[in-house]
Amino acid sequence: xxxxxxxxxxxxxxxxxxxxxxxxxxxxxxxxxxxxxxxxxxxxxxxxxxxxxxxxxxxxxxxxxxxxxxxxxxxxxxxxxxxxxxxxxxxxxxxxxxxxxxxxxxxxxxxxxxxxxxxxxxxxxxxxxxxxxxxxxxxxxxxxxxxxxxxxxxxxxxxxxxxxxxxxxxxxxxxxxxxxxxxxxxxxxxxxxxxxxxxxxxxxxxxxxxxxxxxxxxxxxxxxxxxxxxxxxxxxxxxxxxxxxxxxxxxxxxxxxxxxxxxxxxxxxxxxxxxxxxxxxxxxxxxxxxxxxxxxxxxxxxxxxxxxxxxxxxxxxxxxxxxxxxxxxxxxxxxxxxxxxxxxxxxxxxxxxxxxxxxxxxxxxxxxxxxxxxxxxxxxxxxxxxxxxxxxxxxxxxxxxxxxxxxxxxxxxxxxxxxxxxxxxxxxxxxx
Amino acid sequence: xxxxxxxxxxxxxxxxxxxxxxxxxxxxxxxxxxxxxxxxxxxxxxxxxxxxxxxxxxxxxxxxxxxxxxxxxxxxxxxxxxxxxxxxxxxxxxxxxxxxxxxxxxxxxxxxxxxxxxxxxxxxxxxxxxxxxxxxxxxxxxxxxxxxxxxxxxxxxxxxxxxxxxxxxxxxxxxxxxxxxxxxxxxxxxxxxxxxxxxxxxxxxxxxxxxxxxxxxxxxxxxxxxxxxxxxxxxxxxxxxxxxxxxxxxxxxxxxxxxxxx
Numbered sequence: 001x002x003x004x005x006x007x008x009x010x011x012x013x014x015x016x017x018x019x020x021x022x023x024x025x026x027x028x029x030x031x032x033x034x035x036x037x038x039x040x041x042x043x044x045x046x047x048x049x050x051x052x053x054x055x056x057x058x059x060x061x062x063x064x065x066x067x068x069x070x071x072x073x074x075x076x077x078x079x080x081x082x083x084x085x086x087x088x089x090x091x092x093x094x095x096x097x098x099x100x101x102x103x104x105x106x107x108x109x110x111x112x113x114x115x116x117x118x119x120x121x122x123x124x125x126x127x128x129x130x131x132x133x134x135x136x137x138x139x140x141x142x143x144x145x146x147x148x149x150x151x152x153x154x155x156x157x158x159x160x161x162x163x164x165x166x167x168x169x170x171x172x173x174x175x176x177x178x179x180x181x182x183x184x185x186x187x188x189x190x191x192x193x194x195x196x197x198x199x200x201x202x203x204x205x206x207x208x209x210x211x212x213x214x215x216x217x218x219x220x221x222x223x224x225x226x227x228x229x230x231x232x233x234x235x236x237x238x239x240x241x242x243x244x245x246x247x248x249x250x251x252x253x254x255x256x257x258x259x260x261x262x263x264x265x266x267x268x269x270x271x272x273x274x275x276x277x278x279x280x281x282x283x284x285x286x287x288x289x290x291x292x293x294x295x296x297x298x299x300x301x302x303x304x305x306x307x308x309x310x311x312x313x314x315x316x317x318x319x320x321x322x323x324x325x326x327x328x329x330x331x332x333x334x335x336x337x338x339x340x341x342x343x344x345x346x347x348x349x350x351x352x353x354x355x356x357x358x359x360x361x362x363x364x365x366x367x368x369x370x371x372x373x374x375x376x377x378x379x380x381x382x383x384x385x386x387x388x389x390x391x392x393x394x395x396x397x398x399x400x401x402x403x404x405x406x407x408x409x410x411x412x413x414x415x416x417x418x419x420x421x422x423x424x425x426x427x428x429x430x431x432x
Numbered sequence: 433x434x435x436x437x438x439x440x441x442x443x444x445x446x447x448x449x450x451x452x453x454x455x456x457x458x459x460x461x462x463x464x465x466x467x468x469x470x471x472x473x474x475x476x477x478x479x480x481x482x483x484x485x486x487x488x489x490x491x492x493x494x495x496x497x498x499x500x501x502x503x504x505x506x507x508x509x510x511x512x513x514x515x516x517x518x519x520x521x522x523x524x525x526x527x528x529x530x531x532x533x534x535x536x537x538x539x540x541x542x543x544x545x546x547x548x549x550x551x552x553x554x555x556x557x558x559x560x561x562x563x564x565x566x567x568x569x570x571x572x573x574x575x576x577x578x579x580x581x582x583x584x585x586x587x588x589x590x591x592x593x594x595x596x597x598x599x600x601x602x603x604x605x606x607x608x609x610x611x612x613x614x615x616x617x618x619x620x621x622x623x624x625x626x627x628x629x630x631x632x633x634x635x636x637x638x639x640x641x642x643x644x645x646x647x648x649x650x651x652x653x654x655x656x657x658x659x660x661x662x663x664x665x666x667x668x669x670x671x672x673x674x675x676x677x678x679x680x681x682x683x684x685x686x687x688x689x690x691x692x693x694x
């Protein structure tokens with residue numbers, strides 16, 4: 001029976017990793033439902049972008065206060081997780097503070113540093129909670145944030161605080177052991193709270209906090225795939241696979257190029273039958289799986305911070321369009337498609353589509369393509385790219401563009417200008 | 433209008449000549465009465481600097497930008513291929529344009545379709561002339577005047593060019609007062625993405641009115657733009673506040689042409 005804790009721990013750890021992998025696999029499958037685009041080029045540029053934007057948090061700092069606060073939590077997360085490694089070793093082998101024996105006096109200094117980070121995290125989380133729940137920050141209270149997204153954000157903050165408290169109290173209890181030979185800077189000052197208890201109670205309490213902490217971490221890990229907080233993982237691949245070209249460059253559709261070249265080729269046979277092989281290509285995107293896998297990766301990476309929406313000229317002037325909602329809709333729809341596939345073995349038409357049931361034409365046509373949302377995103381998400389693909393579908397497949405735009409396009413087609421002027425008058429300005 | 437002639441590429445070609453640069457005028461610059469003034473100002477500067485240039489004239493067609501942004505990839509590529517046929521036919525190597533939308537499309541979206549040129553926004557090209565000493569600009573009538581600059585989305589965020597227009601303004605000895613939202617964070621004028629050609633969706637304000645208000649907040653006497661569409665939108669926004677008597681909206685090219693009394 002002396003190995004019971006080890007067995008329970010290994011089972012818990014194994015189960016947590018299993019469930020997490022399973023759900024990550026599910027998200028990966030959903031992302032790969034997207035159309036293929038080639039982002040295998042420029043590996044060094046991509047690595048540099050990932051290091052700068054995700055690891056280095058460069059775009060977060062565009063808003064210095066939020067950027068700084070976020071950096072505290074981010075740095076704490078990265079650094080304190082070194083301790084999780086020790087917890088796992090202790091849990092599996094039944095050791096206690098496995099690293100202490102190798103580090104000597106340095107161990108207490110290191111753990112003290114971790115404790116200070118834990119306190120900084122708690123303070124930051126309180127500020128974040130205040131900003132979200134009491135403060136009047138507009139971007140946290142847009143229509144798309146009602147319900148689950150708002151709750152999700154708070155749950156994350158509560159879990160983070162609970163984990164930090166468990167860590168600090170575990171250390172504080174231990175300092176009261178008669179056999180204790182550790183003392184850490186923060187827990188030292190809260191240790192008196194636990195004084196006066198018997199050694200056996202103290203050991204029980206220490207174990208309690210130890211288990212709460214690790215079980216909490218594993219639970220949090222498994223919460224990630226269901227939460228906007230998944231960005232802590234996907235921010236890295238997302239910035240790696242981000243568009244590194246000029247933001248104004250919109251991809252040219254290769255199928256259209258083929259057709260246009262054929263049209264302009266005087267030697268082409270106008271009666272030639274279209275190539276029979278392969279499915280008929282659809283122009284643009286109507287549903288989530290018509291989008292590229294990068295668009296879908298973007299959607300799962302979005303942590304709903306709303307910087308895009310707060311910079312969007314359409315949203316700022318009261319239009320329905322919100323770039324954040326475009327991302328959330330895309331994620332919710334591809335998630336729904338994934339569940340549909342799980343239930344039916346393959347996708348069974350559910351009569352719904354991204355354009356229409358999630359994103360309305362009114363939202364779609366309010367975009368000025370100004371790239372403010374793309375610029376604002378701290379993890380290089382590109383809502384504009386999705387909007388443009390939906391417009392491609394609306395215009396080329398449905399002919400549902402606003403009437404004035406159809407008139408403009410007719411002018412371009414007939415006169416080579418968006419207005420009804422004659423091509424022959426183009427150079428009139430020279431002599432006017 | 434002009435004391436000099438503006439040749440078309442066809443004319444130059446017929447005479448066995450090739451210009452140093454093609455001035456891509458764009459639809460707004462060709463047809464819009466306000467934008468034509470920008471076109472003329474640019475032509476004057478080019479002439480004044482001794483740049484050998486030509487225009488396509490009736491052979492120029494819409495780059496396809498508004499069609500592409502409105503979702504019509506087909507129409508965009510038709511326009512692009514026709515323009516590329518013409519440009520390549522004349523062996524064009526270098527293009528300058530006063531429209532950031534034309535600039536972006538020619539620069540970024542044409543190469544894949546077979547049209548590879550050195551494409552510059554006029555702010556970049558004029559900076560080049562300054563550096564080479566071919567164009568000399570002094571403050572003239574604008575010296576000490578308080579101005580603000582509106583970053584066109586398709587020059588700024590779309591192509592990361594924020595410095596060229598500001599370098600030109602610096603030469604004019606003006607007092608540049610930046611708006612609260614500028615450069616990477618500049619607010620759109622509301623015209624991009626084919627919005628110029630349609631009514632805005634239902635909302636509680638017009639984008640161009642909000643942007644013009646931001647410009648007016650700086651107390652600038654002149655709002656400078658680098659795009660004919662931004663120019664129209666901001667002019668309308670200034671009129672919305674009935675400030676058109678006090679505040680002018682001018683293009684970078686017009687500023688230089690006026691400063692040099694061209």
